[in-house]
Amino acid sequence: MAWMDLGSPRPKQQPDRYTPFVWPDGHFRLLTPQWVSQEELADGCSAERHVLRVLARRRSKRTFSRLDMSELSQLLWHCARTQATSPSPLGFELEQRPTPSGGAIHPIHLLVKLAGEPQWCRYDSRVHALVDVVGSADLLRDLLAHSEFVLPGAEATRILLVAEPGKTQAKYEDAASVIWRDAGALLAIMAVVAEALGSHFCPLGITGEPWASRLAPPGILAGVGMALIGNSPE
């Protein structure tokens, strides 16, 4: 089962001009705006409303000071830890995590490059631990340099999303789009959790290829995204 290589997105030297599609007119029903109130923005609000307050102020931020281990632990815990597992006939357990995943398969591994450490670590979502990925400093050296070119940040923690397509392909024909949507769901949840924690977070357009797939024998892994996270430098 082949993984479709979609190439690595990069800005065009000379952007094209494009005229967006205009929908034909139809029956129009104006909806009531749902502003988060000033009181809610200023002080406490119910836990349920808190996420709305976070969404109202979320922005990508591109300056980073170093995150300490407990802050990284919070991000990973709230985005990616395994909350429950269930048996399946697929050869591995299904999982529940804070993010949705097609088929409850969670095929995406999070690899973390801590500022000031040469090696990348893998997040083990079952035990909430970081595990060094042996050889990753060499294998991902050019990816690190490329991502630093795309978005500099010597003090940032870099997060690489590495899919294991075979897991989703075990259940679905034409599984690739499910995996890409899993990657989008994971990035979105990370952006919201980072904002809630007061961290600076920015996704990158690069996928991590052609480097991420070199962490395993051919055809097992594929890079499906990257992001930077850190503290506010102020």
Ligand SMILES: Cc1cc2nc3c(=O)[nH]c(=O)nc-3n(C[C@H](O)[C@H](O)[C@H](O)COP(=O)(O)O)c2cc1C
């Ligand atoms: C899939 C994706 C790829 C992105 N790639 C980059 C990138 O390579 N460099 C960058 O500075 N920002 C990148 N961003 C952040 C967007 O530029 C940002 O979300 C957009 O400007 C809207 O701003 P906001 O997130 O503050 O609302 C990316 C965001 C997404 C979702």
